[in-house]
Amino acid sequence: MTAQELHAALSAVLLLDPNSDYLHSRNAGRVDFEPYQYRPVLKLVQSDRPRILIADDVGVGKTIEACLIIKELEARKRAESVLVICPRPLVVDEKWRNELKRFDEDFVHLDSKTLRWCMEETLRDGAWPNRYRKAILSYSLLDETLLTGRRNGKRLNAASLDDLAGELNFDLLIVDEAHHIRNRETKAYQCVQRFVDASDAVVMMSATPIQTHSQDLFTIVNLLRDDLVTDQDDFLVMLEPNGHLYNASVSARSGDTDWAFQATRHLGLAIKTRWGQDVLSIDPRVAELLDLLNDPSPDDRDRVRAVRLIEKLNTFSEIVTRTRRRDIGEFTTRKPSAPVVEFTAEQERVYFAVLALGERIAAARSPEISVKFLLSTLYRQAASSISGLAPLIQDIFENRLRSSEMSAEYEEYALSSQQIAEFRAEAREIQYLAEGLIGEADPKVELLRQVIQDKSADSNNKVLVFSTFRHTIQYLEAECHRMGIRVGVMHGGVADEDRKSIRHRFKLDRSSRDAVDVMLSSEVGTEGLDYQFCNTIVNYDIPWNPMRIEQRIGRIDRRGQKSDTVAIVNILTRGTIEAEIYDRCLSRIGVFNHALGGSEQILGEITAAIVDIATDLQLTRAERAAALRQLADNEISRVEEEQGLEDQQPDLLGYSGETFEQDVAEASSEWLSDTKIAALVRQYFEGIQPGRSIAIRPGRVARVPVSADVAAQISEDLDDQGIEAHRLKRRLRGERIVLRLTTDLDLAEDEDEGEIELLGPTHPLVLLAAKRSAVDEPLSCALKVVSDRVAPGAYPIGIYAWTRRGSTDSLTFRMVSVDAAVEGCAVELLSTSGSADLRAVTEQEHLDLDRRHANLWVEARHTHQQRQGASAERRLAALRSQKARRLSAIQRQLDSAAHSDIQTMKIGEMRGAEASFDRLLGAQKSGVARTDLTTRHIANVVVQVVAP
Structure with a gap:
């Protein structure tokens, strides 16, 4: 040979074995990959149960990471059927479909008619139709009819997900923008839950911040792994040690003289938590870590090992992966500016009339009105565009205003008929005033015109203009047309058939007759869409939530941006509440200068405090300014401290840190x-x-x-x-x-x-x-290689494929030689060798290689079984702990139940929970039973090493 x-x-052995321990998704698509983008792939394929939340920041490349997962699972024969669920704009714009084409994947979009047909075929044949086994589905189709086969409570002649229980199956489910399903009561959540239950592997993706202690995060993690995170109490118990593990990792990364002592102290605090006592205390990795930390003179290699061990102890590291912009460096330099305009006298009169109306409506204190939502909406619209006030007020009084078009931070509300009558006259008066300003001079529009005109001198003349308000966008669209500017509009109300065309025209070079130079957009309109071909955005109004600002900027400041700098123009109107919030809070947080990192919880608190201050009717203007300044002084330092810690890496959800390149190298x-x-x-x-x-x-x-x-x-x-x-x-x-x-x-x-x-x-x-x-019998070969790694001579080498069996199987090569130096560099020698006219391996050399291999195999098999046993015992301990907590909680409810029906229900719930945990425990034990290390002989070769 x-x-x-x-x-x-x-190569054939690795390519054809679905359990190969090496990455198959390298060079799987026409994309210039970064090492960190393989982190979710590695975590998924190495997991006992392939389910994961990718919570990367905007612009990091979550879609690419999901595509790599598809290709990796395909190579392992585990992705023949794949369903992608995403927001409607990503279907209309074909973002997912086009991204998948770069990986030579042809997915189809499911419209309502095709989806119904697929459901009916599955109900009839027991399998999803083959021609639609790789498909993309919009959230907009996840409704009551799909879930139950009913509409408004009336049964329709249509197959539903309830009908398909047990019939539906997908190899892989990808749920993009997973924050859309953080509310369990929605039909979207309930539909996705059915698809999750019907899928072998699940990937959820969300760049929208999900606070660590929030119900939202628990909802998503529980949906992913209800076997691991059974209820909110379990979630909090699991989360508790991670703060201490985080601090231990920070100490180890610092490299301070007492890093080992500090890491040991924090590790001890983690072990004292409830989860620590039940699970970490029996984890052999803890003992290994303590031995390393107690070494009297640990070196840098020990410190790196300590960091990796600490991060693997994180209770959520198995199911959450997160890459932040700050982890991988800035894509561009941000150049923010904040030009200020003055109201005209007429505009100022309308502005203060609006504030007065808002205060009077809020003072009514109707339980049907969200005061914060109403006031913040009026204040922000008035600061955004006075001309947009008239239609906004009309919407308010006709109960057409919905939070989804605003910020999704408040619930919908409606005015009662009595309140409508009470305030209608005053509102009409303001409407007339606002309508009278249409066509009059508008300093803010004039400033926008100047920005666009200045940008037109650049070779890249594209400008992306954001406004929260649809009425402002409509007003600006009319003004742009009047000024002869080629403009496109993107918001939640734009028809599906128009979205793709508009975005395509915005991407066209200015020389094209069909090109659009300016895009007017809301947050809803750009969710998930990338505009890295544009390097200038204008915030015509400023969100009060810093993370929403980051999401706007992330549309252009992202991977693939060709420009070294991106311009961020924030247009402010002097004297508005918005300008106060910008000056005293937002500009100091730093969101306009660099990508925000892991300060979501603090930033969420800041946003809530900003809204409270801005909508507090008891505060004078001076008091409001002082309150905003105090908020900034107290909280900005917390953001800076959090970002400083973040520079030292991981978070409470588990993070691989700078080790991901090493992980990728080891998996290649x-x-x-x-x-x-x-x-x-x-x-x-x-x-x-x-x-x-x-x-x-x-x-x-x-x-x-x-x-x-x-x-x-x-x-x-x-x-x-x-x-x-x-x-x-x-x-x-x-x-x-x-x-x-x-x-x-x-x-x-x-x-x-x-x-x-x-x-x-x-x-x-x-x-x-x-x-x-591919070959079935062991090979024999004579090779020759020029190398200085070992002394010249002829060396026999045995090549074996080892498969570690357990909850998941993994195949690796093992090169064997009786010479330790040759064994250490066998891969290099073999891979660079050529054919040689040389003797074959002798019978004695065969025996020597077999003996060496047998010794290595026995030792490795014992170690593998020990590790698998320890891992299983850790998982069993976690399940037993969860079972005890769950049954104890139900027992307390049973003891306090007064009604016999409730008692009966609780007894049934207890029996069901006990049976469920027993099934999980049984499955874990059966996984341990198949733990083994098998070996297959591939070849014996003689390598003639020649000195250079």
């Missing part, structure tokens, strides 16, 4: 590298086209002419091997076929879609070549 054939066989294999993939495909083509050589190598595109006969053979081989390759087979039809192949991502990315085949571990040609190169 030649060196090329051996290398191909080793030389036998899945670009070079080895290219050699594997080259060998396949040379086998079916004898005498023809193919130059597939990094940095170039290989042109491979294929005759009709060879093309037919490839297609037949793909079918015989059960490899799906619809796009490739379409290319193989015709008379003059030339395949263009490369392993170079940059070359593939520059070409039009589908022009070049990007060869990676999941590509059909690579899988086909792997099946052609």
